[in-house]
Amino acid sequence: MPIEIWLQQGSIYGMKKDWFLKFWSPLYREKIQRNMANITVPETRLITNGKAIPLLGFGTAEHPFGSAENVKERLLDAIQLGYRHFDSASLYQSEQPLGKAVAEALELGLINSREELFISTKLWCTDAHGNRVIPALQRSLKNLGLEYVDLYLLHFPVALKAGECKLPVLKEDLLPFDYDGVWKAMEECHKLGLARRIGVSNFSCKKLEKLLSVAEIPPAVNQVEMNPLWQQQKLREFCKEKGIHVTAYSPLGAKGSFWGTNRVMECEVLQEIAKAKGKTLAQICLRWVYEQGVSVLVKSFNTERMKENLEIFDWNLSLKELNKIRQIPQKKGFAGLEFVSQDGPYKSPEELWDEEI
C-alpha cells in the first residue's frame, strides 16, 4: 500500500502512525522532497509589516461550501507542490482541514515551521459587530489549530444579524455596517497577537476612504475580484496610493460557483492568446494578474491543475498581448445581490460597490 494512503488511514501492518512518523518519516521526507516541484513562488513585502506574502496563493472556497471530499489531502498536495499562501474563511468551512494539513505537513517535514506559511481567514458578516470579532477569530484559530493568522480580513463591508451563518442570506437580517466598532475590534485582534495583519475584502475606494478615516491601523490588504474581464484599474491605483496591497480572487472567474462566471474561461481573446503562446487559458489569466503587481489566489483541488497554475513564473506576456487584454470589455462577475435590499443599507448593487460595477 502506498505510504500516502496509509498516512490517511492511520495504520499499516499494525504499525502505529505516530511510531512511523518518529522513526521513518525522515526517509519519507527525503522521498517527498525529491518529488517536490522545483517551483518557488515569488513574494512581496506587505507595506505595514516586513513579513513577505507569496504572490500566488491557494484558494479554499469550494462550491457548495464544505462539499469537497479529502480537502486535507488536497491541501497537503498543494504544500508539497510549493504553495505557501492559503486563503480560508469561516464561511468556507475549510479552516479545520487546513489546520490538519498544516499539522501533518509539519509532522512529515514538508515544511520546517509554521512560519513558512502565510495563512489568511475571514470574519463572516454575522460576526461583523464590535463585540463578536475577537470571539470569531478565536473560533477560527481553534479550527485552524494555530496561535495566529498572518492575515485576518473582513469578508464584506456588510453586517448581518448576529448569530449563526445562514445561507442564503436573509434580506431582513441586513444591518448597517459599524465601521468604527468593527475595525477597532479588528485592531484589537492585531494588538493581542491573534492576527499579524488585518485587512478587508470587497471594499470599494469610497468604503476604504471611510475606513481609513476611523482606522488607527490601516488595512494591509484589500482582497477583491480581479481577472482580465474585471481589471480593477481604479481600485488598484487607489490602493497603491494608500499603501494597501491588493490580492486578486476569482482570477479564472470561479466558473460553476454561485459567485462566479463562465465568461473568463470562455473569453475568445484569452483563448487566442493561450493557443498562440502554447499556454493554457488559466495560465494566461494568472500570469496577467501576477504582472499587475498584485498577489493572486487560485483554487484547484485537482493535482494536475494545481501544478499547471504554479507554472507561470518563467515566461511573460508581450506588450501586444497585454494590450489585447487591456481592451477586453469589462464586466464584474460577482454582483453581491444577496446583500442588496430595498429595506437594507444597500438599496442597489451600485450602492454596495459605489458605482465600481
Ligand SMILES: NC(=O)c1ccc[n+]([C@@H]2O[C@H](COP(=O)([O-])OP(=O)(O)OC[C@H]3O[C@@H](n4cnc5c(N)ncnc54)[C@H](OP(=O)(O)O)[C@@H]3O)[C@@H](O)[C@H]2O)c1
Ligand atoms: N474574499 C472573497 O469574497 C472571495 C470571493 C471568492 C473567492 N475568494 C478566494 O479566492 C480563491 C480563488 O477564487 P475562486 O475559487 O472564486 O475562483 P478561481 O480560482 O478563479 O476558479 C476556481 C475554479 O476554476 C477551476 N480551475 C482551477 N484551475 C484551473 C485550471 N488550470 N484550468 C481549468 N479550471 C481550473 C477550479 O476547479 P478544480 O478545483 O476542479 O480545478 C474551480 O472550479 C477562493 O478559493 C477563495 O479562497 C475570496
